[in-house]
Structure formats: C-alpha cells, structure tokens
Amino acid sequence: MLSGKVAVITGAGPGLGRTLAGLMVEEGARVVVSARSRAALEETAAAGGALAVPADVRDPDQVQALARTTVDRFGRIDVLVNAAFPGTHRKNVLDMDPDYLELWRSAVETATYGTLLACRYLAPYMVEGGGGSIVNVTSLSSRTGYAGRSDYATGKAGVHLLSHCLADELGPLGVRVNCVAPGWIASDALTTWMETRARDEGTTFQTVYDHDVDRMALRRIATEEDVARAVIFLAGDGAKAITGATIDVNGGQLFT
Template identity: 75%
Template sequence: MLLSDKVAVITGAGPGLGRTLAVLMAREGADVAVAARSADVLAGIAAQVRAEGREALAVPTDIADPAQARRLASAVIDRFGRVDVLVNAAFPGTHRKNVLDMDDAYLEQWRSAVETAAYGTLLACRHLAPHMVAAGRGSIVNITSMSSRTGYAGRSDYAAGKAAVHLLSHCLADELGPSGVRVNCVAPGWIASGVLDDWMRARADAEGVPYEEVRARDVAAMALRRIATEEDVARAVLFLASDLAAATTGATIDVNGGQRFT
C-alpha cells in the first residue's frame, strides 16, 4: 500500500473532499488524524477510518488559532509519535460578492476567510513540520485551486486565500527540502457535488435555459469532457503524499478535467 503504516494529518477535513481523502489514505495503510471545527463531522470521518482497519484521531480545531494549531500537533504526536503526511485543506464556505459591494461585516468575513486559508496553513506547517524535519522525511500537500492563479468576479476572498497558500508552498518547499520534507499543491477546478449543481441551476435560472444546457456547455469546455470527482482530487493528493513522488517538490498538480491548462 502507498502509505503503509504512515501517519497522515488532514486539516479542514470536512464532509466532502476531506472525508474522501481520509478514507482513501486509510485504505492505503495510513493512520489518520483529522482536524476541523465540527466535532460531529470529525467523529463520522474517524469512524470510517476505523472501519478500514486503521487508527483515527479526531481533533476539533480552528486551525487559524495559534493555540489550537499547537494543540493539534501535540495531540498527534502524543497519540502516534510522529507525522509523515500533512494535508492542508481548510477554507470556509464563502458567498459571492464584488469588492465594491462589501460592507464592513463582509470585509471582516473576507479577512477571516483568507486568514483561515493562508495563516491556518502556515500554522499547521509551523507546528507539524518540525517533526518531519526531525525524522528527515515527510510530505506536505496543500489544497489550492484553479482560482489560485485565475481570479473571478465575486471570488476575491477565495482567490486571495488560495494564491497565498500556493506561494507559501513554494517558500516551504525551498526551506524544508534540505531536510527531506517535500511540499506540493493539488489545485482542483470544479468538483462534482450538490453545491456545484446548485450553482449551475442558479445560472440556468438567470439565463432562462434548462439546467442540462448549462451543464453541457460547461463540460464541453473541458478537454476531458467531464467534471472531476472528489476521488480524482484525492488520488492526486495520495500520489504526492506517497514515495511515488519522492523527487517532486514545489509542484502543483491541476485536477480540472482540462478546464484550464497551466
């Protein structure tokens, strides 16, 4: 198995990609620690990891809080004694609003969103990467986005947060490489989900056309003519986390069905 007897930590482990990734890593032999704000969601993910025959640790965490990020690292080391893989996927759900339409409350929400993505990723790396450095090995995979290099109206918080993580990953790759720790990114495009379907339906309603027409138009713009799934993204993360990518650092794998070439 690709992660046999390794310890993986996933921050931002929500009910979508985070859950899929945790289960996949467990099937590939890893014990998994999951961190997010929702204790109930984490408990469900941990149960699925244990159902795969691996150990699980659920640590409710606001990863942008320095004390909680430090507590997460301590909990992982106390339980497992080491960390081999760190996946940072935390980013809060956001609404779509143009910059000139933001009131004071939304401006604060913007700041919080970017802080969760960028500062939260920094804190997770700051407190967990030293254990990788001490071991002389490890892999950090940061989930960015197609939006980390292409901005869209109404999505400045998402784009800014993901772009910060993208370049932070380059800096960390340069800093940690001499110690045997690799740092890479996976940049999804659209991921098949109910949220994406709802957005397509909203666009169809605004245009006065059927949902199927909007979806077909979007898919036709992708080279592979299909929308990526959570499993597609998780497998790219798994590759970078594993020894198959032993000579890869500072890189980004785009998983967008050919919606954008980079």
C-alpha cells in the first residue's frame, strides 16, 4: 500500500508512533520518525527500521531541518503523519495558576501550531513531487469535552478545523489532508488510569473496565494497530479520493 513512498511521522515516541512506524516499513515505505526525546526516538527507529531525526514541532527551524534532512536522504516526501502528543494535566479552569496556564498554552501549541508548522514546511516537497497525503492524529476528546482536559481537547480540536482548511488549500495541488481520531487505546497507561478510577470509586478494575467497554458498540477497546491501520489507509493510494475527512477509531464509543 505504501511501497516506495517516503513517510515522516512526528510525535513518534513509544506507543502509537512506534507501532505506526513499524507497520509503515512493513508496507514498503521509507520512514523518518521525529520527536523531542532522542532516547525514545532512537528506540522507535531501531524497532521499526526507520531514520530518527529529533525535532520539536513547535520550533520552525527544527521542523525545517527535519524536512531538509528527509529530502537530502530520500529525495522527496510523500506522506506526513502528525501525531505529536501534547499531554494533558487534568485541571479545572478555576484551579489554573500561572504555571499551569503555560503548560496549557504549550499543549495547544504542540497539537495545533506544531501540526501547522509540519504542514507548512513539509507540504511544499509533496507539491513539488506531484502530490502526497497528510494524516493528522486527533482524538475522541476533540469531539466532546471532559472536565480537566481542556488543554488536550482544545489542541486536538484545532487540528480538525486546520485540516479542513488545509485540505481546501492543498487539494488543487494534489495533497490530501485527513484526520484519524482515536478513542481509548489499549495500553499500560489506560490500564493504570482505570485502576486509579477503580480505587477512587471504591470498586474493582474489572467493574470499571466492563462499564466502559459495554458503552462501545464493538465491545472492545481499539489497539495501537487498529489506529495505525486507519492512518495507513488514508496515507495510501486507496484513499486517493478522500480529503478533509476524519476516521473515528473508537470501537463505537462515539458516533459522529
């Protein structure tokens, strides 16, 4: 599906980014992975057979260097996946002190401004090469608000409308822009969160798990591979008539 294509993944640390990099290599792509943490990035690159290029997506100079390094090495860019994780610090607006407000701004900048910068500096190489695909990883949290998650939700929601704008701007030039919006993803972090909820609610992990999964139409939590496969579909030629769209990968937890 991606044979011969050159793909860049931002936010490619542990978890989804690492899984996606490995699967893209298996699909025949030449993959460049990028993140702020060099140690985690090198683990991702080693596990997936990709090239590691550290970069902070909020820094225009570093994003431009990522684009140049990719083109110098592989000659072009066909696919860009923006998957930088802005983090969430779970605080009510009335409890936000000045230090937290800076964390809030940083989270939104990572998600929305970071996505914009990556598109600004990598998309021209796609246009030059005759076209390409941008896939932005957003979240179920950008579809509906939850208390204490306004930083994460706002940043990811901004990416949805940014993607619509860029799809309209870049479509005539042969570049498609779409989103994948995961819900919960089966992981150690999710398990820890459910265990914490169980303790807070005075119940068991299994009770919390069953309650949450029973709200999903498919009665299961999506895996990293489930989300990665949706990204790969949108990145490939099988989706060549799709732009400005969002694929929700949440097991039927939320219909949009």
